[in-house]
Amino acid sequence: MNPLLLRQWGRAASPFPPYSRLRTFRSDAALEAIARAAQDRVPNLVLYNYPSFSGAFSALFAHLFHTRLRLPSLILPFSSVAPLRVEDFYVDGLERCYFLDFLGPKGFAAAFSRRPTCEVLCFDHRKSSLPHITPMEDCPKNLSIRVNLEKSSSTAVYEYFSSRLVDMETPCGPVADLLELKDRSRIEMVLKYIEDGDLRRWNLPDIRAFNIGLSEWRSKLNCITNPYMYEQLLEMNSLELIAKGTDFIASRENAANKFLDKSFKIRLGRGLYGECLAVRADGNSNLSDEIGKQLSMRSVAAGLSTSGL
Incomplete structure (x- = not known):
């Protein structure tokens, strides 16, 4: 009997122990997605930091990359609140795992790298992650940790997947760029604003208004509960977000002025x-x-x- 299709009392039973069937990010939907990936022997696993805009955009770029090349992949949000665990991923045939905008709990990435056929790549930009990096002499060859304090994770992941597409071809011919021309400059500007906040620079004009306009999207960054996340991210426009944030700031100031009078x-x-x-x-x-x-x-x-x- 296939252990992924166990049935109990007429309904599908989870292949995982009862303690693992928690809500939030170890939800039934997430565990079922992992089970399907195991059954289909999906070779590419992508976990992204939630609820982080850098994480969500990184997931978008991973999605576009695998879609362009028609490579099967499983993309899931990863939260420190009831996070997914290493034992959740008994997926035979994993060839590559990406941790986008986070390194995971202590030993998390290293545990994945113990699978000799699996390459693990981690991206982060936070100084707080530096103490958790495995020393070079102890780091297995199939584990690559990329922490760049001068570049947000979303920008680093965008550049990484864009460069991997260069000169790649499919049976149908050359692969298209990661972002279509009509979206590229607009999304790259959004990334610049996200990076300005991620790195605590606050240098770009109207950065406060941008962050306020962006904030309402934070609850929509779960690709499991929001199947339209990638399309919504691709439609983001920094000018529209700034305008929305500016309107919000103005409304608050007008409300405050009533008291100041x-x-x-x-x-x-x-x-x-x-x-x-x-x-x-x-x-x-x-x-x-x-x-x-x-x-x-x-x-x-x-x-x-x-x-x-």
């Missing part, structure tokens, strides 16, 4: 520490940031202290 002067420490402007905004703590900044500016303009309440 009722500001009044108070004495700090009975006047020992000067005076500043204050407002009553009971029940509107969500606007505290906008109100605080505007109060400070108005206090300075009035020659008062910036310690608004």
